[in-house]
Amino acid sequence: MTHTQHRWGMAIDLDRCTGCAACVVACHAENNLPVSTPELAAEGRTAHWIRIDRYYQGEFPDVKVKYMPVLCQQCDEAPCEPVCPVYATYHNPEGLNVQVYNRCVGTFYCANNCPYTVRYFNWFAPQWPEPLPLQHNPDVAIRPGGVMEKCTFCIQRIKRSKEDAAQEGRPLADGEVRPACVQSCPAEAMVFGDLNDPESKVSRLAGNGRATKLLEELGTKPKVFYLHKAT
Amino acid sequence: MYLIAEFREKDTVAAAIRLLRAGGIAPADLDVFSEEPIDLPRGVLERPSRMSLVSVSGAILFGALATAFIWWTQNDYRLVTGGMPVFSFWATGVITFEMTMLGAIVGTFGWFLWESGLLRKRDRNAPVPTVDPGAMCLRVRCRGNDIAGALDALRRAGAGDVQREGEV
Amino acid sequence: MATAPDLLPYDRIRADLFRPLSRVSRRYMLATLIFFLVGAAGLVAWGFQLRRGMGVTGLQRPVFWGVYIVDFVFWIGISHAGTLISAILRLTDAAWRKPVTRAAEAITVFALMIGGMFPIIHLGRAWLFYWLLPYPNSRLLWPNFRSPLLWDLTAIVTYVTGSVIYLYLPLIPDMAQLAEHNTPWRRRLYGALSLGWTGSDREWHALERAMKLMACVILAVAVSVHTVVAWDFAMALAPMWHSTIFGPYFVAGAIFSGIAALIVAMGILRKVLHLESYLTRRHFDRLAKLLLLMSLLWLYFTMAENLTVWYGNEPKEMAVFGARTRGAYAPWFWTTVFLNFVVPFVLLGIRRLRTIAGATIASASVLTGMWIERFIIVVPTLANPRLPSASSFYRPTWVEAAITVATFAAMAMLFMIFAKLFPMIAVWEFQPHPQEDD
Amino acid sequence: MVARAAAAPSVQPIAYSHKQHLALGLECLDCHSSADTSAAATLPSVRKCMLCHAKVAASNPEIRKLAAFAANHREIPWQRVYGFPPEALVKFPHAPHVRASIACDRCHGDMTKATTAELQVKHTMGTCLGCHRQYKATEDCAACHY
Numbered sequence: 002m003t004h005t006q007h008r009w010g011m012a013i014d015l016d017r018c019t020g021c022a023a024c025v026v027a028c029h030a031e032n033n034l035p036v037s038t039p040e041l042a043a044e045g046r047t048a049h050w051i052r053i054d055r056y057y058q059g060e061f062p063d064v065k066v067k068y069m070p071v072l073c074q075q076c077d078e079a080p081c082e083p084v085c086p087v088y089a090t091y092h093n094p095e096g097l098n099v100q101v102y103n104r105c106v107g108t109f110y111c112a113n114n115c116p117y118t119v120r121y122f123n124w125f126a127p128q129w130p131e132p133l134p135l136q137h138n139p140d141v142a143i144r145p146g147g148v149m150e151k152c153t154f155c156i157q158r159i160k161r162s163k164e165d166a167a168q169e170g171r172p173l174a175d176g177e178v179r180p181a182c183v184q185s186c187p188a189e190a191m192v193f194g195d196l197n198d199p200e201s202k203v204s205r206l207a208g209n210g211r212a213t214k215l216l217e218e219l220g221t222k223p224k225v226f227y228l229h230k231a232t
Numbered sequence: 233m234y235l236i237a238e239f240r241e242k243d244t245v246a247a248a249i250r251l252l253r254a255g256g257i258a259p260a261d262l263d264v265f266s267e268e269p270i271d272l273p274r275g276v277l278e279r280p281s282r283m284s285l286v287s288v289s290g291a292i293l294f295g296a297l298a299t300a301f302i303w304w305t306q307n308d309y310r311l312v313t314g315g316m317p318v319f320s321f322w323a324t325g326v327i328t329f330e331m332t333m334l335g336a337i338v339g340t341f342g343w344f345l346w347e348s349g350l351l352r353k354r355d356r357n358a359p360v361p362t363v364d365p366g367a368m369c370l371r372v373r374c375r376g377n378d379i380a381g382a383l384d385a386l387r388r389a390g391a392g393d394v395q396r397e398g399e400v
Numbered sequence: 401m402a403t404a405p406d407l408l409p410y411d412r413i414r415a416d417l418f419r420p421l422s423r424v425s426r427r428y429m430l431a432t433l434i435f436f437l438v439g440a441a442g443l444v445a446w447g448f449q450l451r452r453g454m455g456v457t458g459l460q461r462p463v464f465w466g467v468y469i470v471d472f473v474f475w476i477g478i479s480h481a482g483t484l485i486s487a488i489l490r491l492t493d494a495a496w497r498k499p500v501t502r503a504a505e506a507i508t509v510f511a512l513m514i515g516g517m518f519p520i521i522h523l524g525r526a527w528l529f530y531w532l533l534p535y536p537n538s539r540l541l542w543p544n545f546r547s548p549l550l551w552d553l554t555a556i557v558t559y560v561t562g563s564v565i566y567l568y569l570p571l572i573p574d575m576a577q578l579a580e581h582n583t584p585w586r587r588r589l590y591g592a593l594s595l596g597w598t599g600s601d602r603e604w605h606a607l608e609r610a611m612k613l614m615a616c617v618i619l620a621v622a623v624s625v626h627t628v629v630a631w632d633f634a635m636a637l638a639p640m641w642h643s644t645i646f647g648p649y650f651v652a653g654a655i656f657s658g659i660a661a662l663i664v665a666m667g668i669l670r671k672v673l674h675l676e677s678y679l680t681r682r683h684f685d686r687l688a689k690l691l692l693l694m695s696l697l698w699l700y701f702t703m704a705e706n707l708t709v710w711y712g713n714e715p716k717e718m719a720v721f722g723a724r725t726r727g728a729y730a731p732w733f734w735t736t737v738f739l740n741f742v743v744p745f746v747l748l749g750i751r752r753l754r755t756i757a758g759a760t761i762a763s764a765s766v767l768t769g770m771w772i773e774r775f776i777i778v779v780p781t782l783a784n785p786r787l788p789s790a791s792s793f794y795r796p797t798w799v800e801a802a803i804t805v806a807t808f809a810a811m812a813m814l815f816m817i818f819a820k821l822f823p824m825i826a827v828w829e830f831q832p833h834p835q836e837d838d
Numbered sequence: 839m840v841a842r843a844a845a846a847p848s849v850q851p852i853a854y855s856h857k858q859h860l861a862l863g864l865e866c867l868d869c870h871s872s873a874d875t876s877a878a879a880t881l882p883s884v885r886k887c888m889l890c891h892a893k894v895a896a897s898n899p900e901i902r903k904l905a906a907f908a909a910n911h912r913e914i915p916w917q918r919v920y921g922f923p924p925e926a927l928v929k930f931p932h933a934p935h936v937r938a939s940i941a942c943d944r945c946h947g948d949m950t951k952a953t954t955a956e957l958q959v960k961h962t963m964g965t966c967l968g969c970h971r972q973y974k975a976t977e978d979c980a981a982c983h984y
Contacts, residue, residue: 116785
């Protein structure tokens with residue numbers, strides 16, 4: 002069995018995105034994100050590892066809306082990493098920007114230094130009204146209060162797929178790993194895959210002329226590619 | 233034995249020390265006691281000090297150790313940094329600087345305790361004069377045959393009151 | 401002008417400066433008790449925060465740093481009262497500094513102790529703060545020395561060590577004198593702390609040499625400490641934080657608020673301990689001029705910071721600039737300008753107003769202004785991140801307010817206890833001989 | 839907490855002896871049958887026990903307890919000995935370790951001498967990392983913490 006070093010990436014086709022937020026809901030369910038109340042939401046205590054940013058063009062009633070799902074961009078040169086004093090956030094060999102909840106002491110520095118504002122903090126110990134605790138995903142940690150968290154590219158699904166492939170003694174196929182957001186997108190706007198494999202769908206989309214990166218000018222080298230609207 | 237002479241003026245102390253040293257008493261046997269620091273003229277009672285050297289050495293030592301420690305820890309458990317260096321001198325230079333300064337502080341303070349004699353084993357039997365505010369006391373340690381000469385020197389310099397303490 | 405201290409007889413200096421140590425009045429006890437209770441209330445608030453979680457603060461995404469970080473920067477700034485002022489004045493041999501230095505050095509130590517607590521209060525899991533220290537562990541994991549927070553940690557450790565020694569060294573001769581005639585427990589305390597100081601010329605030589613060296617080192621450390629505090633912000637990619645000017649800007653601001661704190665402390669000490677003949681109008685006048693200079697320097701830096709942003713007109717930075725000068729945080733920004741520039745400029749610039757009272761009022765104004773200035777630096781940047789959809793507004797809660805107030809009470813309490821244990825003016829530095837002149 | 843409660847051998851509902859079964863030639867995987875294919879090693883169902891014990895040593899008082907569970911269609915409430923509490927935020931999959939030919943006793947001690955299940959090896963992060971270093975396995979934090 003040859004060991005291939007993966008480098009995970011994602012492409013999001015903004016031409017296909019309808020802003021339906023199915024990815025947001027799927028992410029909540031998959032990754033054990035706590036549910037919020039209106040009062041807590043008003044205090045800014047909500048967390049969504051993926052959010053839909055809306056950009057409006059024009060004056061009412063002639064308004065065009067652009068939707069943009071924003072998740073952790075898994076930057077190659079992530080600004081959040083060097084500032085963490087305890088190495089709670091670092092790069093893993095597969096190019097993921099990992100957040101280790103065990104190690105996090107909650108200095109908030111990573112979140113301040115994230116230009117995409119995609120890091121979320123557990124302001125309180127998370128709580129779910131009954132019977133929601135029964136639907137917790139056992140493959141994902143229940144984060145304690147006081148730690149930072151963010152999109153993991155559904156690392157538990159990556160692990161599961163790699164494990165399945167290893168058990169069957171075959172290489173991982175392109176498109177086999179599907180994060181919850183990708184799986185749930187009705188418009189199939191999101192594609193996930195291995196950027197090290199030049200034949201993978203995501204690699205081909207990343208090379209597409211429409212592909213751009215968010216706040217690319219900051220030099221963070223994100224691994225999420227946005228395919229802009231063909232106008 | 234010890235001779236203790238009380239003085240009121242800085243100049244008379246200086247004169248007494250000059251006379252005593254001319255009479256063959258080593259500077260190590262002389263101590264001036266006062267309630268505030270006194271500046272004697274150059275060449276009267278110089279105490280060579282290595283404090284600056286110790287301070288600089290402490291600084292270099294701490295700085296070097298800190299840098300070595302950082303290099304070792306960052307390389308001991310190598311984490312992938314996604315293109316950024318594992319060990320970067322510039323990114324840890326502040327720590328090197330602070331530790332350098334800490335070395336200087338520790339060196340200075342440690343050497344102060346040593347050189348002032350506060351921590352060193354001192355002659356516990358040596359008498360410590362009680363100094364009146366504004367006055368100065370000169371303590372002379374001398375052996376049998378020097379006593380007469382020293383007494384004479386102190387009187388000539390203008391010491392008010394000379395006491396003898398300790399055995400001959 | 402009054403050169404009274406130089407002419408005062410030595411016995412009287414000793415009596416005047418040692419007197420406050422031997423008497424504990426009812427009013428003193430009451431004031432200390434009140435400060436203690438306010439401080440304890442802050443601890444209760446912190447306990448509440450530890451129990452419930454950081455959600456009891458007003459922090460919210462994306463404003464992850466708030467009042468606690470403001471307090472941290474503020475107190476570290478105050479700590480520059482001592483070392484910088486006393487070290488600069490010591491190195492330049494300014495004789496008028498003598499009655500001022502002890503108070504300044506004490507402020508430094510206490511402000512650092514208080515300021516150093518805030519990064520811990522601010523942690524999401526404060527009980528794990530020791531993970532920032534490099535200690536051997538079974539996980540073989542060490543802290544990340546590239547993080548500016550580790551820079552902060554080492555800088556503050558060095559600064560605390562240095563300033564405690566810097567306060568302690570000139571206290572030794574005073575404590576040796578205090579050990580002579582005193583109540584038994586005090587004799588034991590001062591005797592142990594003065595390490596058997598006899599007042600020999602060897603000891604004096606070593607002390608003076610050590611103080612010279614320490615003054616040089618502490619100066620470099622003090623500048624670096626506040627530069628590093630500034631770099632906590634400047635190293636981040638956030639708009640208007642990522643600025644080259646922040647290092648010197650923060651150092652200047654720290655000296656500014658440090659002098660103000662010193663003048664306020666002196667104003668109070670003078671009244672309470674009856675040190676009118678030691679802390680004279682001359683001292684206030686000189687410090688007031690220094691404060692005025694720093695006020696102008698502050699204005700210069702603030703102009704330099706904001707004008708370059710405004711002229712450059714970069715959208716992300718303009719969002720922050722707008723929030724500061726025209727938007728939600730504008731009242732605070734303009735209050736800062738008023739308190740930090742207009743008030744001191746008028747009170748200290750006009751000679752007739754530059755009295756002891758005038759200087760104290762201007763200093764109190766500067767202290768308030770500098771706290772708000774730190775707020776203006778920390779919050780609007782975070783509230784206006786690069787992706788505008790995440791923008792937000794920050795409003796502190798009672799927990800943050802309680803802890804902030806408590807630290808001021810703690811400072812007062814520590815200072816009062818210190819004033820009862822040690823003479824607030826270095827007795828031995830007063831040479832009663834008239835040959836000394838400045 | 840789980841580990842401490844189970845440390846005393848008497849808390850298990852049935853005094854099962856690992857020593858006795860292993861001496862008869864049984865393998866770990868015969869009962870903990872998922873250890874080589876999934877994350878959890880799994881405990882055998884009471885029906886699996888009864889495959890043998892319907893006949894073998896049926897008069898033993900402990901086996902009678904077993905038979906009672908089986909007759910009532912209830913599983914035996916074994917007390918878990920190994921495992922990480924949820925707040926430890928650790929994921930441990932058995933299968934990759936079995937695939938890498940790590941012997942069971944490396945983490946569970948010598949069960950041929952053990953009677954009732956007991957915590958023999960204490961698992962800390964140091965234990966895991968020591969072994970991972972020795973076998974040049976991954977030292978990526980996200981290998982276990984996610």
